Amino acid sequence: MSSILVWGKTREIVAGALPPGISTEEVSTFSELKAELRAKRSILVLADASHLEAERDAVAAWIKSGESRLSLLVGVAPMEEADELVRRHPYLDDVMVRPVTAMRLRLRLDRALDGLNSRRVIQQLDAALARKSQDLHELNNIGVALSAQRDINKLLELILAKCRAITASDAGTLYLVVRGKDQAAQTGDRLKFVLAQNESVPVSFEERTVPLDETSIAGYAALSGQIVNVADAYQLPPGTPYTISRTWDQRSGYRTKSMLVVPMRDHQDTVIGVVQLINKKRDARTVLRPVALVEEAVIPFTSVDEELVSSLASQAAVAFENTRLIQDIRNLFDSFVRASVTAIESRDPTTSGHSDRVATLTVALAEKVDALDAPPFRDVSFTRDQLQEIRYASLLHDFGKVGVREKVLIKGKKLYVGELLLLRQRFSYIKRTLEAEHLRAKLDQVTAGQASPELLLQMDRAHEKGLEEIEQILRMVLQANEPTILEEESFRALMDLPNRTYTDGEGNRQPFLSMDEVSALSIRKGSLSEKERREIESHVTHTYRFLSQIPWTGEFRRVPEIAYAHHEKMDGTGYPRKLAATEIPVQSRMMTISDIFDALVAWDRPYKKSVPVERALDILRDEARGGKLDLQLLDVFVDAKVYERTLPRAGAPAELAR
Ligand SMILES: [Fe+2]
Ligand SMILES: [Fe+2]
Numbered sequence: 001m002s003s004i005l006v007w008g009k010t011r012e013i014v015a016g017a018l019p020p021g022i023s024t025e026e027v028s029t030f031s032e033l034k035a036e037l038r039a040k041r042s043i044l045v046l047a048d049a050s051h052l053e054a055e056r057d058a059v060a061a062w063i064k065s066g067e068s069r070l071s072l073l074v075g076v077a078p079m080e081e082a083d084e085l086v087r088r089h090p091y092l093d094d095v096m097v098r099p100v101t102a103m104r105l106r107l108r109l110d111r112a113l114d115g116l117n118s119r120r121v122i123q124q125l126d127a128a129l130a131r132k133s134q135d136l137h138e139l140n141n142i143g144v145a146l147s148a149q150r151d152i153n154k155l156l157e158l159i160l161a162k163c164r165a166i167t168a169s170d171a172g173t174l175y176l177v178v179r180g181k182d183q184a185a186q187t188g189d190r191l192k193f194v195l196a197q198n199e200s201v202p203v204s205f206e207e208r209t210v211p212l213d214e215t216s217i218a219g220y221a222a223l224s225g226q227i228v229n230v231a232d233a234y235q236l237p238p239g240t241p242y243t244i245s246r247t248w249d250q251r252s253g254y255r256t257k258s259m260l261v262v263p264m265r266d267h268q269d270t271v272i273g274v275v276q277l278i279n280k281k282r283d284a285r286t287v288l289r290p291v292a293l294v295e296e297a298v299i300p301f302t303s304v305d306e307e308l309v310s311s312l313a314s315q316a317a318v319a320f321e322n323t324r325l326i327q328d329i330r331n332l333f334d335s336f337v338r339a340s341v342t343a344i345e346s347r348d349p350t351t352s353g354h355s356d357r358v359a360t361l362t363v364a365l366a367e368k369v370d371a372l373d374a375p376p377f378r379d380v381s382f383t384r385d386q387l388q389e390i391r392y393a394s395l396l397h398d399f400g401k402v403g404v405r406e407k408v409l410i411k412g413k414k415l416y417v418g419e420l421l422l423l424r425q426r427f428s429y430i431k432r433t434l435e436a437e438h439l440r441a442k443l444d445q446v447t448a449g450q451a452s453p454e455l456l457l458q459m460d461r462a463h464e465k466g467l468e469e470i471e472q473i474l475r476m477v478l479q480a481n482e483p484t485i486l487e488e489e490s491f492r493a494l495m496d497l498p499n500r501t502y503t504d505g506e507g508n509r510q511p512f513l514s515m516d517e518v519s520a521l522s523i524r525k526g527s528l529s530e531k532e533r534r535e536i537e538s539h540v541t542h543t544y545r546f547l548s549q550i551p552w553t554g555e556f557r558r559v560p561e562i563a564y565a566h567h568e569k570m571d572g573t574g575y576p577r578k579l580a581a582t583e584i585p586v587q588s589r590m591m592t593i594s595d596i597f598d599a600l601v602a603w604d605r606p607y608k609k610s611v612p613v614e615r616a617l618d619i620l621r622d623e624a625r626g627g628k629l630d631l632q633l634l635d636v637f638v639d640a641k642v643y644e645r646t647l648p649r650a651g652a653p654a655e656l657a658r
Contacts, residue, residue: 003022003023003024003025003040003042003043004022004023004024004025004042004043004044004045004046004105004109005024005025005027005033005036005037005040005042005044005045005046005071006024006025006026006027006045006046006048007027007028007030007033007045007046007047007048007051007052008026008028008046008047008048008050008051008076009026009048010024010026012048012098012099013046013048013076013098013099013100014046014099014100014102014105015099015100015101015102016101016102017102018102018105019102019103019105019106019109022105022106022109025040025042030051030055030058030059030062033045033047034062034067037068037070037071041070041071042071043070043071043072043109043112043113043116044071044072044074044108044109044112045068045071045072045073045074046074046076046096046100047073047074047075047076048076049075049076049077049078049081049085052075052085052088052089052092053088056088056089059073059089059091060089060091063091064091069119069123070116070120071116072093072094072112072115072116073091073092073093074092074093074094074095074096074108074112075089075092075094075095075096076095076096076097076098076100077095077097077098078097078098079097079098082095082097093112093115094108096108135166135304135308138166139166139308139311139312139315142162142166142312142315143315143319145158145162146158146159146162146315146316146319147319147322149319149323150323150326151323152320152323152324152327155319155320155323156174156194156195156320157195157197159174159275159312159313159316159319159320160172160173160174160195160197160275161197162312162316163262163275163277163309163312163313163316164197164277165284166305166308166309166312167260167277167280167301167305167308167309168280168281168282168283168284169260169277169278169279169280169281170198170199170200170278170279170280170281170286170288170298171196171197171198171199171200171203171254171256171277171278171279172196172197172198172275172276172277172278173193173195173196173197173218173275173276173278174193174194174195174196174273174274174275174276175191175192175193175194175218175222175273175274175276176191176192176194176272176273177189177190177191177192177212177222177271177272177273177274178190178191178192178209189212190209190210190211190212191209191210191211191212191216191218191219191222191274192207192208192209193207193208193209193210194207198254198278199287199288200254200287200288200289201252201253201254201289202252203252214241214242215241215242215243216242216243217230217242217244217259217261217276218261218274218276219242220241220242220261221261221262221263221274221276222263222271222273222274223271225263225265225271226263227260227261227262227263227306227309227310228259228260228261229259229260229261229300229301229305229306230244230258230259230260230261231257231258231300232257232258233256233257233258233259234246234256234257244256244259253291254288254291255279255288255291255294256278256279257278257279257294257295257298258278258279258280258298258299258300258301259276259277259278259279259301260276260277260280260301260305260306260309261274261275261276261277262274262275262276262277262306262309262310262313263313264313264314264316264317264320265313265314265317266314266317266318266320266321267317267318267321272317272320272321273317273320275309275313275316277301277305277309279294279298280298280299280300280301280302280305281297281298281299282297282298282299283297337392337395337396340395340396340399341355341356341395341396341399343399343402344398344399344401344402347401347402347406347409348401348406348409348410350410351398351602354398354598354599354602355394355395355396355397355398356395357594357598357646358394358395358397358591358594358595358598359390359391359394359395360645360646361593361594361597361598361637361642361643361645361646362390362391362394362587362590362591362594363387363390363391363394364642364645365590365593365594365633365636365637365640365642366382366386366387366390366587366590367382367387368636368640368642369382369586369590369633369636370382370387372636376632377632377636380586383555385555385556386555388555388556389555389556389558389559389562389587390562390587390590390591392556392559393547393558393559393560393562393563393587393588393591394563394591394594396543396546396547396559396563397543397563397566397591397595398539398543399542399543399546399547399563400538400539400540400541400542400543400544400545400546401539401542401543402542402546403538403539403542403546404535404536404538404539404542405535408528408532408535408536409536411527411528411532412483412527413481413482413483413527414480414481414482414483414520414521414523414527415481415517415520415521419517419520420481423477423513423517424474426512427470427473427474427512429502429504430470430502430512431467431470433502433503434463434466434467434470434502435463435467438459438460438463438466441459442456442459445459473493473497473500473512476490476493476494477494477497477513477521480494480521480522481521483525483526483527485524485525486521486522486523486524486525491522491524494513494518494521494522495518495522497511497512497513497518498511498512498513498514498515498518499511500512537567537575537576538576540563540564540566540567540575540576541576543563543564544560544563544564547559547560547563547564548560558585558587561585561588562585562587562588562591563588563591564577564588565577565579565583565584565585565588565592566588566591566592566595567592568583568584568588568592569592569627569628569629570584570589570627570628570629570630571626571627571628573628574628581630586630586633589629589630589633590630590633590637592629592630593620593629593630593633593634593637594637596619596620596623596629597616597617597620597637597643598646600615600616600619600620601613601616601647613643613647616643617638617643620634620637620638621634621638
């Protein structure tokens with residue numbers, strides 16, 4: 001029986017008897033009307049014009065709130081007031097003229113039913129549309145999150161978590177396809193179990209693989225490329241090729257019921273993995289404990305779930321492939337950098353490990369600076385990629401040394417090894433010449449019959465003196481060859497040597513030292529001539545040219561620039577560009593500190609003795625106070641004991657320390 005709610009007096013509104021099968025209820029106030037509707041949901045409400053007028057604003061607000069949407073509200077007024085009622089209450093579904101006859105009431109009620117049905121259908125469509133757009137929105141958000149994740153393990157976790165969330169699944173497992181040796185034949189392919197999540201019981205995870213065949217549900221989905229939707233894992237339809245093991249359930253006290261297993265396809269439509277979702281819940285928040293709750297709380301996966309998860313799984317597959325590719329490229333690049341470092345260090349084995357240590361120190365310093373919250377480094381921060389950028393720049397900072405001639409690179413004394421050998425041989429030839437001349441003179445005296453014992457003794461003494469003088473000159477030359485500071489006295493003696501001559505095998509007079517040898521030996525400090533020093537310094541430019549050839553991806557684009565400035569000084573006296581402090585990137589300033597520190601404490605460079613750590617730090621402090629190094633960065637380097645990162649640990653063999 002249909003019931004009509006009357007707001008007012010039925011006998012004043014309805015004429016005569018009610019149509020058969022229809023009854024009315026009466027309410028007199030607006031709050032009674034609302035309460036009645038909430039309790040019973042009458043389809044048709046007939047409201048007396050005077051009641052409507054009395055509560056005009058409240059009724060308008062009520063309609064607007066949508067609370068009345070399951071009923072039709074019809075105003076009732078005498079003929080002469082009907083138009084005015086429409087004007088005053090435009091939200092009314094209809095207006096009827098009083099008194100309403102049984103026939104009109106019947107018709108009105110039928111139409112109201114039709115109207116409400118249409119209204120309900122529209123509402124359902126609206127809700128479905130809203131759900132779809134919500135799903136789409138959610139999928140979009142997930143897609144963005146997936147493509148932003150660069151860490152493979154976190155990405156896999158995200159994929160599984162999102163698939164579970166969007167389907168209200170209690171548990172899930174993720175498998176990846178591991179290709180066998182013969183990729184074309186697909187023999188030997190396996191499924192690797194990489195991740196498991198379960199909201200109701202703890203899962204202990206062990207990475208393992210199973211054969212990729214139809215005996216498991218995941219294998220079946222991967223091989224067939226089909227979505228598998230199972231309402232109850234314990235009641236598989238007859239003829240199902242796969243079985244579902246209950247071992248895990250029995251061991252962990254779980255009950256696997258509904259399952260949705262979806263293959264993950266990459267951009268080439270190849271199945272690269274499988275998402276296996278378990279136990280869709282009516283309410284995502286339910287925890288399936290005790291296990292008996294499964295029967296009541298778990299429902300089968302729907303076709304909408306299939307659609308959502310398959311869309312999500314293919315997005316996930318593409319994100320996974322991208323991330324894997326990026327990681328492959330990074331690994332490849334890392335190996336290339338390692339190989340380059342080996343190439344530099346094999347040119348000059350005594351600096352072995354230098355690049356690695358400079359990288360360790362510079363990255364450690366950058367991490368400390370990044371963590372500082374106080375000025376002046378409050379605004380200096382480095383992302384993971386930026387730290388990696390610093391690492392690459394540090395590892396490759398001296399790569400340009402491959403462009404410096406090896407003999408210059410490893411030159412430890414003022415003369416090259418070959419030059420010194422030649423010089424020594426020349427001096428021994430000079431001594432031999434003197435001896436030959438001396439013996440010839442003695443023979444001449446004997447032949448002439450003038451060789452008294454006194455004369456011969458005198459001649460021997462003079463000869464010995466001559467030899468001693470040559471020895472002295474050689475000692476002075478060898479002393480001058482050392483890369484220490486050259487005394488003024490030795491310098492003058494050296495300048496004299498081109499004037500001293502001996503007779504060579506062809507009877508020509510030759511100088512003791514050539515002008516080139518004199519100029520090499522008269523280097524006032526160190527072992528390098530001006531030209532050689534410039535050649536060594538050119539390694540920075542070579543490094544920059546080499547690094548600029550590499551198409552660094554966005555996050556590493558500053559590697560060449562950072563390495564280019566590693567010999568610049570804060571006061572503009574560095575090389576090769578004599579940059580001002582503000583032009584030197586902070587990364588390069590940190591690298592300069594690490595580079596100098598390592599060069600100072602490095603164990604066995606042929607041309608330099610290593611200095612103790614405390615002394616090295618003092619030298620760095622002097623340099624910083626003299627305006628050459630960034631004092632604030634040096635403070636962090638010292639205070640945070642960054643320099644200890646590459647020092648030998650007690651008991652470590654010296655070899656490791658270098
Ligand atoms: Fe350098
Ligand atoms: Fe260096």
